Amino acid sequence: MSKEYIIYIDEIILVIILLFRFIPKDKIREAHVAYLFKLLMTCSVGLAVAEFRLIEYPIRFFPYAIKANFLFEFFLYPAICAIFVVNYPEKKRTLSKFIYYFYYCTTLTIIEIIEERYTDILTYIHWNWFITWLAFFVTFYLSQKYNKWFFKK
Template sequence: MNKEYIIYILESILIIFLLFRFIPKDKIREAHVAYLFKLVITWSVGLIVAQWKFIEYPVRFLSYATKANFLFEFFLYPSICTLFVVNYPEKKNKFNQFMYYFYYCTSLTIVEVVEERYTNILTYIHWTWYITWTTFFITFFLAQKYNKWFFSKITITKK
């Protein structure tokens, strides 16, 4: 087994642990909505990015089915976004909320850049780290706002 598959396994185990550890039972419904919303975004954008050859994924699961990284687009990234949305510091000031975005986007970008440089998990073709960071920021923003909107509509309906 090569190092890329070991990395995939370790990342999957880490995400599963984090989901069980940091998603409170009373927020499971929010987590599901965040996951599904993010899944729609990442799956469609991931397919476009791979098809238009902005990024290439030399080692991936389901390589005959799709050029995108199925594990990242279908499980890892939506799960990370779920953790982001469920634990979003809604009651903090704007600076702390921005720093929350900054930490998530920067951490994920660093992991991606390291994987791009030292493994065959992905290869940037017409892509850079700042596009990755910006994409993370925009998609986290959209997912967080969607969840806030979705659950504000539910609470209005209940009253």
């Protein structure tokens, strides 16, 4: 088994543990809505990025069916977004909210940079780390605002 598939398995296990740890039972509905909204965005944007060869995924699940990284676009990223939205510091100051965004976006970007440089999980073609960070920020922002609107009382 290649190191890429070991990384995939580790990421799956880690995200499942994080889901059970950081999503309270009383917020499972919010997590589902955040997951599905993020899935809608990553499905369209992730497929477009792969189709236009901005990023290439040399080793992926379902290589004949989809050019995007199925695991990341359809499970890992939406699940992390669900954790992000459910734990969003709604009543904190603006600086705290920005730090929350910055922490999530930067952590995910660093992981992606490491995977891009040292594995065959992805290869930047017409892409860079700043576009990744910005995409994370915008999609997290849209997901959080959508959930806030959806569950408005």
